[in-house]
Amino acid sequence: MGQGASYPGSTSNTSTDFSHVNSLRPVNLRQRGAPHKPETESTMYQSLRSYVGKNAKLPGYMDYLHLSTSDVANLRESWCVLEDNVSKVGVEFFLDILNHHEEIKSTFRQATGLASEIRVNEDLYKHGLYVLAAIKKIISNIDDTEYLEKFFDDLSDKHRKAGVDASSMDVFGKVFCKVMRPILLDKKKWRPEVKDSWVTFFSSIVKVMKKNEMKVENQCEEDDQKPEFKSHVFRRNQYDRHLMEIGCESFNELFSRHPEVMDFLGQYDIIVVDGISVGQILRSHAMTVGTIIGEIQENAGNLENLRLSLAGLGQRRYMEGLDRKLLDMMGPILIQAIRPLVWEEGLWTSELEKAWTHLFDIISCLMKLGYPAIPQDEEERFPNLTEVILLKDTYPVIQQQVDHLTIETFQQMYSLNADAAQYPTPLSPEELSKVSQALKSSSTDCLGLLDQIIPALPNLQSPAPALRSYGTEQKEKEIPGDALDLIGPVFCNTTRPFLLVQGRWSLDVERAWLGLFKEIADMMREGY
Known part of the structure; x- marks a missing residue:
């Protein structure tokens, strides 16, 4: 599927770019008329943070990674220099780990002989570059809490599956500061405050990943106490911005590039359940989703706006007499109807299935906010x-x-x-x-x-x-x-x-x- 396609009738034809999220600009005290005191600003902030506690929400405080706006400014300014020398930083980073940190080296592939040592070096080199790529993503999206939560969840999962716990990553901050110092000194960008910001940055990352590890361990313990079959494999009704973006973009492009999909849904007209023509309601649901895709993409980063918009749409559907149960049911049916077409082209994947499932679940969940509360005695009976x-x-x-x-x-x-x-x-x-x-x-x-x-x-x-x-x-x-x-x-x-x-x-x-x-x-x- 290409870029830039839009669904007929949608309010927006903007294609989503997953790799870019706008960043907040760091606070510039001089622009606000405050006296410029570069030698004391960081010290003053650090003292204030020590006084009220590291988790205090001070003005300009980046809640998720516990960074001040001063920290963010230092990170972005120094990263602009380091990014131009990323190869050198990566090489120096992995060589330092290889030569001085056997405890980290031991987590990579192990065997005996010279060939094994070469493979270990290769692993460390690739991991050094991987760390730098991860740093770039974090700094680029440092003010986007939703993106960072998803990113660190994935990062924790990958390390946990590899048998690496977050505690072993404490050394990364020290090594990074060590290898970046000569480069920043050469560019006259090195200051003690810069080092403090990077140390805080890495320690915050380790803390977040440790929390994620504890959350997963607690969840596993709860799952062990519930041996029954889990009916919901995907985490439904829990907003995931990344999946929403994939779902919206792929839905747009499919119907824009292949309008014959709507005709294909006509084969379901022969299925009538409780007086409902399935093909007709599928086409109606596809059109409804198509008209709000643009609005969903526009408000992907603002869940409150999205909630209000879809709740209003749900209220209108309620006034039109649409049964609330149909909101839950149309998503899986539409996916079932469309999957064979995309499957034949070899384009259907588990990621696409998950994204579409999530998209329809969130739409249903938020539209139901516009309906009256469910009666407590209402029961779900098989088959729906x-x-x-x-x-x-x-x-x-x-x-x-x-x-x-x-x-x-x-x-x-x-x-x-x-x-x-x-x-x-x-x-x-x-x-x-x-x-x-x-x-x-x-x-x-x-x-x-x-x-x-x-x-x-x-x-x-x-x-x-x-x-x-x-x-x-x-x-x-x-x-x-x-x-x-x-x-x-x-x-x-x-x-x-x-x-x-x-x-x-x-x-x-x-x-x-x-x-x-x-x-x-x-x-x-x-x-x-």
Whole structure:
């Protein structure tokens, strides 16, 4: 997808540049009429910060990294000089670490012999340049808290996965100041205040990354105490500016460059659920999102403005009679409808899926602010509109693939996934063999039941007698009731490749199928 495209009807055709964020200008005391005292300004600020505490929010204080405007000015001024000598700084940086800090060197690839030492040196050299690139990004976006939070989260994740904790990075500030001093002295830009600002800068980075490590550790402990399946893999409804930018730009460009997408959505007109024409509402939702993309991009850095704008849009939709439930449901359905088109071009990625999911979730979340509060007794029942459409959309694909492969091949594939020992289950070892055999012979029965269930959705009461009857048959065969819960996972593991090659598989699709089979298993047990 190229640059500069816009969706027809959008309020802006500005393409987002992810690498650039405008910076605040440092405070210039002389422009405000204050006496210029360069020899005492930094000392005075440091004394004041020591007096009231490092975390105090003084005037001009950069809250996230705990830097004063004086620190920011020193960092930017000295970085302008260092950036012109970035290669030299990088080389000197990694050589100093290599020669004087074995504890850091030991975190890189280890082996024996000369070849290994060369690889270690190469790693250190690349890491030195990586550190400088990271410094450049931080300084360029030093006033953008949202960007920095995302950046440091990613940075912490990368170091944690590599087995490097933030404490080992304390040395970076000392080494950096050591190697940059000769360059700044040569350019007559070195001052003690500059060193203090860089030391504060690096110590602040280490503190932020340590907090991130603690946050992740605490989250992992909470997750360990909750063994149940996590239904939301993406962190929905938590604003992520980077994902919003990707989602907006790619959405704009897709519909601008490929207007035939709107015609493609017409194939969903044949799906009518509760009197709702799915194709019609998909086109309407795509147009709605297209008209507000420009406004979202304009307010990407101001969540409050974005919240007010989308809440107002939600209120208008409420006055028009649009059910609030549809706000949540249209995003996943629109993604499901469009994914196959982009998949065929080899352009669909997990990052794009995450960005679009996040975009639609945030739009839905903020638009619902314009709706009345949800009644406390309102319950979410299976299947909702999204689940019905995902099931109706994917089952024909599965049927087509089964016909193409022949039922005998499908039975063999189903049998390969039907070993009950591969799934978490309370069944005893004696029961596993009998259950596995029963599962292997259930592939044809499973398709036969789905042929009755899918057309009846969202009504599950119509096929209920057939499901209870099937449950009674399993009871007569002495198949434990818990074994019925395995039919869904076996079916999903067998049919997932059918959907993947068509670009129709997603986490939402898998959850919909597992949810359906949970309902099926419950009805079957009524026959026990």
